[in-house]
Amino acid sequence: MLKPPEHQVAGHRAQDGQLGPLVDGCGIFYKPLQGDGRGDAEVAFYTSLFSHPAVPPHILSFFPGFHGTLVLPASDASGPRPHLALDDLLAGLRSPSLVDLKIGGRTWPPDCPEDYFQKCIVKDRESTSVALGFRVSGVQIQDPAGTDAFWRPSRAAVRRYMVEDVRRVLRQFVSANPPSPDQKPDCALASAVYGGTDGVLAQLMKLKAWFEEQALFHFYSASVLLVYEKDAAVAAAGQQAGKSSGVRVKLVDFAHVMEGQGVIDHNFLGGLCSLIKFMSDVLNDP
Amino acid sequence: MLKPPEHQVAGHRAQDGQLGPLVDGCGIFYKPLQGDGRGDAEVAFYTSLFSHPAVPPHILSFFPGFHGTLVLPASDASGPRPHLALDDLLAGLRSPSLVDLKIGGRTWPPDCPEDYFQKCIVKDRESTSVALGFRVSGVQIQDPAGTDAFWRPSRAAVRRYMVEDVRRVLRQFVSANPPSPDQKPDCALASAVYGGTDGVLAQLMKLKAWFEEQALFHFYSASVLLVYEKDAAVAAAGQQAGKSSGVRVKLVDFAHVMEGQGVIDHNFLGGLCSLIKFMSDVLNDP
Numbered sequence: 001m002l003k004p005p006e007h008q009v010a011g012h013r014a015q016d017g018q019l020g021p022l023v024d025g026c027g028i029f030y031k032p033l034q035g036d037g038r039g040d041a042e043v044a045f046y047t048s049l050f051s052h053p054a055v056p057p058h059i060l061s062f063f064p065g066f067h068g069t070l071v072l073p074a075s076d077a078s079g080p081r082p083h084l085a086l087d088d089l090l091a092g093l094r095s096p097s098l099v100d101l102k103i104g105g106r107t108w109p110p111d112c113p114e115d116y117f118q119k120c121i122v123k124d125r126e127s128t129s130v131a132l133g134f135r136v137s138g139v140q141i142q143d144p145a146g147t148d149a150f151w152r153p154s155r156a157a158v159r160r161y162m163v164e165d166v167r168r169v170l171r172q173f174v175s176a177n178p179p180s181p182d183q184k185p186d187c188a189l190a191s192a193v194y195g196g197t198d199g200v201l202a203q204l205m206k207l208k209a210w211f212e213e214q215a216l217f218h219f220y221s222a223s224v225l226l227v228y229e230k231d232a233a234v235a236a237a238g239q240q241a242g243k244s245s246g247v248r249v250k251l252v253d254f255a256h257v258m259e260g261q262g263v264i265d266h267n268f269l270g271g272l273c274s275l276i277k278f279m280s281d282v283l284n285d286p
Numbered sequence: 287m288l289k290p291p292e293h294q295v296a297g298h299r300a301q302d303g304q305l306g307p308l309v310d311g312c313g314i315f316y317k318p319l320q321g322d323g324r325g326d327a328e329v330a331f332y333t334s335l336f337s338h339p340a341v342p343p344h345i346l347s348f349f350p351g352f353h354g355t356l357v358l359p360a361s362d363a364s365g366p367r368p369h370l371a372l373d374d375l376l377a378g379l380r381s382p383s384l385v386d387l388k389i390g391g392r393t394w395p396p397d398c399p400e401d402y403f404q405k406c407i408v409k410d411r412e413s414t415s416v417a418l419g420f421r422v423s424g425v426q427i428q429d430p431a432g433t434d435a436f437w438r439p440s441r442a443a444v445r446r447y448m449v450e451d452v453r454r455v456l457r458q459f460v461s462a463n464p465p466s467p468d469q470k471p472d473c474a475l476a477s478a479v480y481g482g483t484d485g486v487l488a489q490l491m492k493l494k495a496w497f498e499e500q501a502l503f504h505f506y507s508a509s510v511l512l513v514y515e516k517d518a519a520v521a522a523a524g525q526q527a528g529k530s531s532g533v534r535v536k537l538v539d540f541a542h543v544m545e546g547q548g549v550i551d552h553n554f555l556g557g558l559c560s561l562i563k564f565m566s567d568v569l570n571d572p
Contacts, residue, residue: 130396132552263417
């Protein structure tokens with residue numbers, strides 16, 4: 001029984017007859033291939049990534065598992081269409097809080113068509129990408145009161161985020177008090193989610209070390225996805241000796257990955273370092 | 287007795303009645319203030335940098351010493367004009383080899399006027415800045431035969447450099463054989479100049495550590511300047527236990543420095559990491 005994912009904060013959505021991803025409820029996420037070459041590019045990337053001898057296993061674990069492609073009825077009723085079969089990164093989670101962060105001050109590759117460059121540079125300048133090296137593509141935070149409700153700003157609101165909004169959202173993401181114009185985020189879960197030996201910061205540092213060296217792939221318009229469940233984080237925050245919050249740190253969206261040609265991805269790396277600094281600031285001044 | 291610097295590979299030159307920098311032969315470099323606000327911006331940066339309590343002393347040593355401003359007759363005979371008084375970074379060197387590397391995939395600040403953005407983005411895309419995170423602004427290499435001659439490509443040639451040209455120049459810069467289309471650079475001086483405990487790579491790593499943390503300044507259109515003398519490098523290369531080649535690693539050109547406003551300079555940092563990777567490649571595969 002395929003259906004649209006319950007929790008999705010960015011990208012095309014399979015609802016109201018639109019084309020979008022589907023999940024099977026058993027751990028697989030089916031992403032329809034875009035017809036303009038982007039879908040093929042993403043398949044080629046996954047194939048190359050998982051067969052490349054120079055990519056270490058601890059780096060592969062940052063990517064969704066790849067299970068090939070499968071022709072399925074598309075969610076927009078346009079008929080059969082090939083889909084990427086990937087691990088469902090939210091499998092097993094009832095009420096995930098998640099944030100999608102598009103990394104890089106620049107979302108366009110060096111040798112792209114002029115119309116694509118123009119489209120991207122406008123968005124990069126209007127959003128926080130240029131100033132900050134990354135932007136929020138979407139976010140949902142579980143209601144701190146423990147209900148099944150989520151705080152999820154509209155796409156239009158997220159698109160208008162300035163640097164201070166991003167700072168606030170990254171604090172709100174690990175707070176136990178509800179978002180409010182009158183109250184600062186308390187960052188009660190910061191050390192459980194961002195800190196610790198397997199928290200977000202430690203995982204991003206591993207990714208950074210790889211990006212300082214790897215000259216295989218350049219990731220344009222790709223995102224870091226952070227996912228955790230409040231219950232597990234609250235339990236971890238209550239422990240003395242750093243119980244894991246189970247936070248998941250994944251890279252997603254590879255329709256615009258290019259070959260590195262012996263040069264590091266300085267654009268992604270710079271944005272990643274900026275994100276790391278933002279999270280360190282939350283941890284050091286909660 | 288003020289005169290134009292003997293060795294200058296980038297920037298405006300005080301020759302043929304043009305406005306440019308002057309040196310006094312006693313260790314001071316006088317840089318005329320541009321009238322359009324850029325000069326004032328550079329003075330403000332130097333003043334702020336050398337008075338800021340959060341900038342550590344080992345980082346200040348990457349910058350030319352600053353001795354205030356002085357009104358001097360301009361080199362274009364336009365009359366008296368304020369000049370920045372800075373340390374002459376080539377003082378005491380008879381035959382310096384030098385390369386000026388403009389750092390950052392982007393040379394324009396986020397909130398710049400549209401015409402400045404358009405001018406910069408064209409240059410960034412046409413040069414290696416976008417692809418590589420830095421570009422060569424100028425280079426001169428002492429004739430390996432030991433004469434007083436230099437190999438210095440024209441500005442037009444440097445402007446046309448693609449990624450492979452930059453790679454070749456960074457190898458040629460530390461080679462003992464002359465530049466030639468038929469012969470690869472031998473990289474004989476790579477370990478003396480790029481390697482070692484006070485070589486270029488070690489110094490750039492210190493700079494990188496600062497850029498991962500500092501959110502005070504964003505350096506647009508600034509350069510890393512590398513300077514060494516072949517004699518000292520050859521002597522160092524002949525030693526067993528890493529004698530210093532005396533290479534100088536400096537940051538220059540701060541007319542477009544902006545306040546960081548709590549965000550790291552991900553653009554400069556990314557380019558710096560790319561340069562570090564290029565130099566590591568030369569060291570690991572000379």
